[in-house]
Amino acid sequence: MKQITFAPRNHQLTNTRTWTADSQWLAFDVRPSGASFTGETIERVNVDTGEVEVIYRATNGAHVGVVTVHPAENKYLFIHGPQHPDTHWQYDFHHRQGVIAEQGQVSNLDAMDITEPFTPGALRGGSHVHVYSPDGQYVSFTYNDHVLHEYDPKLDLRNVGVAAPFGPVIPQGEHPRNYGGTFWSVLISRTTPTPKPGSDEINRAYEEGWVGNDRLAFIGDTLAADGEKVPELFIVDLPKDELGWKQAGDLPLQGTADRMPAPPAGVMQHRLTFTHDHRYPGLVNVPRHWVRSNPQATQIAFLMRDDKGVVQLWLIAPEGGAPRQLTHNDSDIQSAFNWHPAGHSLGFVLEERIACCDAASGKVTYLTSDHGNPPSGEAVVYSPDGRYLAWMEEVSGFRQLWVTETGC
Incomplete structure (x- = not known):
């Protein structure tokens, strides 16, 4: 393993798509910590030479972070906070947007x-963790709503959305x-502030992952019969063409003053796990962790406890059925995870080391040992060529970026 950043500051990786398509550069932001959104630059580092380049520098009091990379082109997606923030409009879940940097x-x-009247194809709040679909055509994100936050914060529920390349979208209103935006944006999840206990209703949708290019899986918080929160796995089939993305269903795409924006017609969420x-x-x-499909879009991986209470990797088909426990470790998996680009293994942190497991047998192989500090659990990401796994690890009080060869 080798350390590839050394400056006395934090280097923050996003949980997926942090590599350029040629597997030469890692994109990162420079937040003081994962929870403090005060970084001003989006940067990248060459994993072979250590050269660092600034991709974007924020101005006018704005801050940026959570960068991901297009799967084939030198395009960088990231969160941009408000410019000229003031006492009425500062960075928050419902005050942020996605931007694309290219050349x-x-x-x-x-x-x-x-x-x-709100504009179809426009959001009314903040988008977060923007991730391209495998073909680079669409972008998934999580979402919080400014309009409902002002109306009644209990109605501002976390949801999942998709930006489709059918813009531009120009707002009708004249609020400063x-x-x-260049993309047409809609929500694809449906939430309610009062889920019926024991039902498939959810009050939160989050930690989504692409399943091929036309489906999206995510975690949804259900309520058990006794009222306890139980996160379950859900999936939606996405529209096939521009008309499908722009056709409203039973409620307006753009929402109303007291209701969240609604998915396009025919976009229905289906529950996959029943635990x-x-x-x-x-x-x-x-x-x-974020749910992740293999590149073949035949298996969705997620983390769940076994009957002994140990956090393990599990797999389920996008069509549903009984989930299969993949790992049988004696201790918890300690991080988010990702699939090898060939789909034969998954990488994560286990026993404070970088590890991978065979996607068929669950056999675990440790790729590192003797860490100075435990690897961060926020991101363990394969390079597109499968040669490297990247992660964050503290050195002298600062998060630095590290890589190790995978051997496959």
């Missing part, structure tokens, strides 16, 4: 319109915080 030019991914009666019900939230 020194920056464009808005999503549009915002917070004034009635409105802006246009309410398990000894340890639900997908785990610690460690935080």
Whole structure:
């Protein structure tokens, strides 16, 4: 293993798609910590030479972070906080947007319109963790709503959305915080503040992952019969063409003053896991992880406790059925994970080391040992050629970037 950044500051990797397509550069931001959104630059480092380049520098009091990379082109997606923030409009879950940086030019991914009548294809709040689909055509994100946050914060529920390349979208309203976007953005999850206990209803949708190019899986918080939260796995089939993305269903795509934006017609979420009666019900939230499909889109991986209470990797088909326990470790998996680009293994942190497991047998192989400090559990990411795994590890009080060869 080798350390590839050395400056006395934090280097923050996103949980997936942090590599350029040629497997030469890792993109990162420079937040002081994962929770403090005060970084001003998006950068990248060459894993062979250690050369660092600034991709984008924020201005006018704005901050940026959570960068991901297009699977084939030198395009970088990241969160951009408000410019000229003031006491009424500062960075928050519902005050942020996605932007695309390409060859020194920056464009808005999503549009915002917070004034009635709201604009179809525009959001009314903040998008977060923007990830390209495998073919680079679409972008998934999580979402919080400014309009509902102002109306009643209990209605501002976390949801999952997709930006589709059918813009531009120009807001109808003239609020100074409105802006246009290059993509058409909609929500694809459906939440309710009062899920019926024991039902498939959810009050939160999050930690999504692409399943091929036309499906998206995510975690949804259900309620057990006794009212306890149980995170379960859900999936949606996405529209096939531009008309499908722009056709409203039973509720307006753009939402109303007291209702969240709604998915396009025919976009229905389906529950894949049913764990309410398990000894340890639900997908785990610690460690935080994002559900991930293999490149073949035949298996979705997630973290859940076994009957002994140990956090293991599990697999399920996108069509549903009984989940299969993949790993049988004696101790918890300690991190988010990702698939090898060939689909034969998955990488993660186990026993404070970088490890991978065979996707068929679950056999674990340790790739590192003797860490100075434990690897961060926030990101363990394969390079597109499968040669490296990258992660973050503290050195002298600062998060630095590390890589190790995978041997496959």
